[in-house]
Amino acid sequence: MSRLLFTACLLALSLPWQPALQGAVAAEKPNVILILADDIGIEGLGCYGGTSYQTPALDQLARDGRRFTQAYAQPLCTNTRVQLMTGLYNHRNWIAFGLLDPQALTIGHWMSSAGYQTCIAGKWQLQSYDPPTYPGAVQRRGRGMRVEDAGFHEYCLWHTGHTEMKGSRYANPVINQNGQFRRDLAGKYGPDIWVNYINGFIDRHREEPFFVYYSMALPHWPMVPTPDSPAWQDPQRRNEEDVRYFKDMAEYMDKCVGKIVQHVDEAGLAENTLILFFSDNGTHLKVTSQTRSGPVSGGKGKTTDAGTRVPLIARWPQHIQPGVSHDLIDSTDLLPTMMDAAGAPLPEHFPIDGRSFYPQLMGQPGTPREWIFCHFDPRPGWDKDRFRLQRFARTARYKLYADGSFFDVPADPLETKSIATGQGAPAAEAARALLKQVFTQIDQPLTPAVSPAAPQRSP
Template sequence: MRFLLLLLACLPLTVSSANDSRPNIVLIMADDIGIEGLACYGGVSYETAALDQLASDGVRFTHAYSQPLCTPTRVQLMSGKYNHRNWKTFGILDSNVKTFGHRMKEEGYATAIFGKWQLQSYDPPGYPGADERRGTGMHPKDAGFDHYALFHALHTEDKGSRYANPTMLEGEAGQGGTLKTYTGQFGEDIWVEKTIDFLKQDRDEPAFVYYPMALPHWPFVPTPISDDWDPSQPVVEQLKYFEDMVEYMDVAVGNLINGLQSNGLRENTIVIFYGDNGTHLKVVSKLADGRFIQGGKGLTKQTGIHVPLIVSW
């Protein structure tokens, strides 16, 4: 979980001139994907050409691990501390924690976060104990990021969709932000576009973007590459869409890489792809050696904690 901090320790982070040549960093974290979901790790159930190429051009780690659930991994990764030192409750990040957003700001980086938050006011009204937890946690405006556009960044009942017609809270450091819904669009496309636009800005300092993806987390719904993609129609959740969701996760990464390349940013941008925990329990994927792997999300087994980690510069 301290990988990012270790990586930064190896880089020349001290500003040496007005023309700062330190690399940009984009940290992508997929939501619910074990190693069996990527072809470069031996999976054969899904097409992941962009991630396979990213691994081919960089380093594919074979011993990368996470916590078996979302929040424990996220608060551990963002704080650089194990959960017994930072844990409050599920869906909550301690408002007093110093995140890697704060650390990168201290090192002179422009910072942004686009994607999924789910670290404040997680409990819905009426949930046992909700009165003690609602309104607690860290608001993204206080998390060390200059700009943010995030799904599930306020009360649970306000979160809306993360996929078709996504709703996200958008704002800047110190500002509460506003909820915006992108009718007819898909969440990952918005976040990739915002990431590229942020990195394109003409500035003297390097940039750090944290992109905690929504894909391929349940609900399993159509994506823009699904035959029946139609954001104007009510969503019908079906397990069969998981394949499309994994493959659109790959499309999103590919679009991000292409955006970096077309804007002359790829050479000086470190791209990190990581997973927060194993695949959903209802999903069964196949490996090239013929084995079928059931997702282990939430379980303290290899299938719950062994995740992809790819780094490319």
């Protein structure tokens, strides 16, 4: 029995469905499309007040759906992607940068077990990262999860192996499609290949529930021309790096989203398709974007809002009431939310840090978070020794670090002046007390603990 099938069987047996309800649930399963941008904070989108880049597709998605103003990721990509894939904070299952625990249960496993046809396209970078000469690399190279074991039925991905073999993600991309490297991509542009693959997947599976995870490359460095850049017309300039190309890349990111949304709509699938757009961290440090409130410098790699506050948009016509939500959300919440949308809630015995915001999407009060937590340490990993462990817990307004630093974030977004104990307003001191309690409990095992009947990865 294949590893995927074995895992799917275990998951299916563990899901808390009643047999009499399975048919009804299956008939109501929406399609789910999760789009994860790579390196863009809220200042990059017009619907969040950004003015530097034209993002009409995402702005329309926000008008048609629910836009979240208090959504948070980790400061770097792998850290967020591990949380998103597993619903767990990094201190519970972190291995190293560019690696996902090969025994983890992912959104691919869960959605496949719930009866979905599943696809991932774009960036993988979760199996191997360190170059062979990097200190300690021999202990880590190739020790992450292979995409073949991640639970998806189909894939079309960049960086599925070692870093030195990854090749380009943009011009003349190197793409592994279902176990074969494509040989027809000279002169092509990676994001176009992924969008076309996704739309083809949708066409092939439109008569059954499908799940698409588009793990975008855009607008991540290198900042190079897109097919909409004048420089693209000269093949010799397609790898020309300049920060000015970030604008073109951000706008092409929006264009890619628009093509997928348009395809869903033209296929008549809009009212049965939940589309989620999220980002893995803030904008690159070299980029300064203009907003209606003034300039914002990119904060990728930082634990400030510029590095962690990201866009989150959800659209599902006739199901999600358009509007704005100020509920606190983090990247661990996406997995349980999607499973609830699929009519297949995670088993009660399954340990998870994430909290579903599906009720809020459906116009119900739900149980919004009082706080989120961040354990950020991208080490070990190539070029990551410049970072250090940082831990914080926060409410929508106040933020407490493990070293005791405490900030009123809206009033001090760059976190330059810590509020001494006892010197804050009553609301601040109440928040400080709450967040101190988070630190006392966050390292405890999750409860309820995994029971013997819980799903486990096959050996």
